[in-house]
Amino acid sequence: MYGIKIYNTLTRKIEEFKPVSPGFVKMYVCGPTVYDYNHIGHGRVYVVYDALKRYLALRGYHVLHVMNITDIDDKIINRAHQEKRDWREIAETYTRDYLESLGKLNVKVDLHPRVTEHIKEIIEFIQILIDKGYAYVAPSGSVYFEVDKYPEYGELSGRTNKELWSQEKEFISEKKKPYDFALWKAWKPGEPHWDAPWGKGRPGWHIECSVMSSRYLGRQFDIHGGGTDLIFPHHENERAQSEAAFGVKPWVKYWVHTGMVMMGSEKMSKSLGNIIPLREAFKEWGPETLRLWYLTSHYRRPLVFTEESIRQAQKYYERLVSVTNTIKKLSREAVSLHRMNDEDLKILEKLLEIRSRFHEALSNDFNTPQALAVISEFMTLVFKEIQYNPKYMLVLTAYKLLREFNTVLGVLDKYLVETPEELETLLDNVINIVVDIRRELRERKLYDLADRIRSELGKHGIILMDRGKETTWMRRK
Ligand SMILES: Nc1ncnc2c1ncn2[C@@H]1O[C@H](COP(=O)(O)OP(=O)(O)OP(=O)(O)O)[C@@H](O)[C@H]1O
Numbered sequence: 001m002y003g004i005k006i007y008n009t010l011t012r013k014i015e016e017f018k019p020v021s022p023g024f025v026k027m028y029v030c031g032p033t034v035y036d037y038n039h040i041g042h043g044r045v046y047v048v049y050d051a052l053k054r055y056l057a058l059r060g061y062h063v064l065h066v067m068n069i070t071d072i073d074d075k076i077i078n079r080a081h082q083e084k085r086d087w088r089e090i091a092e093t094y095t096r097d098y099l100e101s102l103g104k105l106n107v108k109v110d111l112h113p114r115v116t117e118h119i120k121e122i123i124e125f126i127q128i129l130i131d132k133g134y135a136y137v138a139p140s141g142s143v144y145f146e147v148d149k150y151p152e153y154g155e156l157s158g159r160t161n162k163e164l165w166s167q168e169k170e171f172i173s174e175k176k177k178p179y180d181f182a183l184w185k186a187w188k189p190g191e192p193h194w195d196a197p198w199g200k201g202r203p204g205w206h207i208e209c210s211v212m213s214s215r216y217l218g219r220q221f222d223i224h225g226g227g228t229d230l231i232f233p234h235h236e237n238e239r240a241q242s243e244a245a246f247g248v249k250p251w252v253k254y255w256v257h258t259g260m261v262m263m264g265s266e267k268m269s270k271s272l273g274n275i276i277p278l279r280e281a282f283k284e285w286g287p288e289t290l291r292l293w294y295l296t297s298h299y300r301r302p303l304v305f306t307e308e309s310i311r312q313a314q315k316y317y318e319r320l321v322s323v324t325n326t327i328k329k330l331s332r333e334a335v336s337l338h339r340m341n342d343e344d345l346k347i348l349e350k351l352l353e354i355r356s357r358f359h360e361a362l363s364n365d366f367n368t369p370q371a372l373a374v375i376s377e378f379m380t381l382v383f384k385e386i387q388y389n390p391k392y393m394l395v396l397t398a399y400k401l402l403r404e405f406n407t408v409l410g411v412l413d414k415y416l417v418e419t420p421e422e423l424e425t426l427l428d429n430v431i432n433i434v435v436d437i438r439r440e441l442r443e444r445k446l447y448d449l450a451d452r453i454r455s456e457l458g459k460h461g462i463i464l465m466d467r468g469k470e471t472t473w474m475r476r477k
């Protein structure tokens with residue numbers, strides 16, 4: 001099997017993937033600021049890391065996936081003021097929308113830490129930075145990270161020129177340097193606040209991710225994700241804070257960033273007003289199509305929204321459903337044969353070669369569009385060859401492969417489970433076979449075996465009634 005390789009934004013190279021602890025992958029992804037409905041740009045981040053996690057799990061790793069919820073922030077406070085609502089209510093409303101969206105997209109996150117539930121840890125972390133001389137308290141009571149104390153600043157984003165570091169201009173008058181950034185924001189009237197040793201206030205944005213990732217994943221972990229829009233300043237700042245506080249290098253082994261969902265040549269963004277909310281997209285195209293659409297482009301590339309590209313994803317999804325139904329039908333009807341001819345062997349080899357290329361694509365910097373192209377070849381093989389040569393072994397192998405593909409795609413779950421009706425039919429068929437064999441046993445006067453079958457089935461509520469040579473049966477409800 002292919003070794004997994006992944007692109008690391010920090011080194012700008014595709015690297016061999018080796019987690020800090022063998023077999024255990026710790027992954028942190030920057031989640032949403034819950035001040036508005038999620039749009040289809042956010043959905044890409046959710047789906048890409050979920051699919052990556054599923055692939056790593058398929059390759060035998062245990063993955064712990066943490067995604068934070070930013071439930072206190074300038075954007076939430078502003079929204080609360082605009083709408084004259086409590087900031088907690090705003091956060092609650094859009095957290096619900098976020099969690100519902102994940103459910104629809106079939107994204108499973110292991111832990112969802114919220115900032116407001118980690119204020120104590122945030123204060124302790126800031127205190128460490130102050131004690132170690134990396135942070136200073138301004139006269140207002142705000143606390144800033146002193147960027148000049150961390151020599152590696154700018155490496156992640158490739159901004160080696162300090163001129164390009166300037167941020168949080170509104171605090172410029174009290175910062176030592178224009179590029180220092182807030183760890184703690186002093187309280188202003190009308191704003192939520194918590195008590196801290198240097199005065200009441202609330203956490204800055206970047207500190208939460210350093211704190212919550214280390215709280216759940218330890219002081220060093222494997223994958224840190226989020227959109228490319230977060231590389232500067234957010235991830236640059238997170239890295240500076242964490243490496244300064246822990247003295248561990250590297251804090252994160254692989255920085256993995258997803259490209260932006262674009263509207264034409266612009267990033268899809270609330271502030272530009274060019275968004276499509278996820279909940280509308282679900283109604284229009286369905287979550288499965290959307291999930292596949294995200295995977296049609298390489299995760300590092302921008303993904304430009306067009307109706308045509310979504311329609312293509314929809315067609316692909318319909319074909320996947322159709323191939324699933326075909327395989328299920330064949331698996332019910334296929335005959336088990338003990339012999340295999342050369343033609344069968346060739347098809348079996350083709351199936352296994354497809355499987356191998358599926359893994360080759362995904363293990364090489366998680367190339368999902370290539371994996372989808374390989375699955376497309378698989379579908380053609382089922383429709384053009386296996387359908388007309390439904391040997392049990394070929395059908396079963398195809399079924400197994402489809403399940404394996406879906407482990408990553410995550411769009412066929414409802415088609416791959418047997419429905420209650422299908423299970424009923426299966427059970428009826430199995431009982432009929434047992435009853436038939438029992439009739440033969442009775443004909444051969446092997447009454448002890450026949451009686452044992454009747455009493456064993458009886459224990460499971462299946463009652464056999466003999467009348468002469470014939471046997472009828474019923475299920476005790
Ligand atoms: N257009 C987009 N395409 C892909 N990912 C995006 C897009 N916009 C935001 N993200 C990602 O979604 C996650 C949550 O982002 P966050 O809540 O900070 O978004 P935001 O910046 O508030 O959105 P907006 O720019 O629309 O206001 C982050 O990982 C971010 O990188």
Ligand SMILES: [Zn+2]
Pocket residue numbers: 029030031209226234238
């Ligand atoms: Zn973050």
